[in-house]
Amino acid sequence: MQTETNSVTLLDSLRCPITHELFRDPVIGADGHTYERKNITAWIQKHATSPITRESMDLNSLRPNYVVKKMVDEFLSLSSQKKYHFHLDVDVCKTRERPMFQSSSKTIYEAKWMLKHGPPIVLIKIDGARAKCEASFYVQLS
Structure with missing residues (x-):
């Protein structure tokens, strides 16, 4: 359990506090916090403050x-090496057509391995604007 908590903390530290997406062009603001450049630029242009401390901040302070x-x-390099490629109805299959859980953006199905014996699994279908971000979180936990 300790490992999962550490993984979540590490992954959170690699995300922009404004959008919660992985950094691509991280910058440090005058408030000492790290942001994605395009997100903090838009924030400062609109608010002229830190989104975390609310202290005055300008674009020239970004490094x-x-x-x-x-x-x-x-x-990203380590994650891409893991190669999680499983095909529905080839490697895994749903045990029931009816989902175990369903919301507007997520559906979870009970599943099983078809060709090998492995640990219990579920299939998660994620929709919406943050689907890619959430999916990367699940990959990190596995």
């Missing part, structure tokens, strides 16, 4: 955060 950029690049 690249090379350490966080390197951490994100390493995380």
Whole structure:
């Protein structure tokens, strides 16, 4: 359980606090927090403050955060090496057509391995604007 908590914390530290997406071009603001450049730029242009501390902030205070950029690049490299490619009705199948859980953006089905014996699994169908972000979170936890 400790590992999952540490993974969530690490993953959260690689996300912009404004959009919760992984950093691509991280910058440090005058408030000491790291943001995605385009997100904090838009925020400062509209509010002229830090979204976290509400202190006055301007675009000239933004500096690249090379350490966080390197951490994100390493995380993405390690994640891409895991190669989670399973095909429905080839590798895994739903045990029932009716979902275990369903909301407006997520459906969870009980599933089983077809060709091998493995741990219990579920299939999650994620819809919406944050689907890619949420899916990367589940990959990190696995």
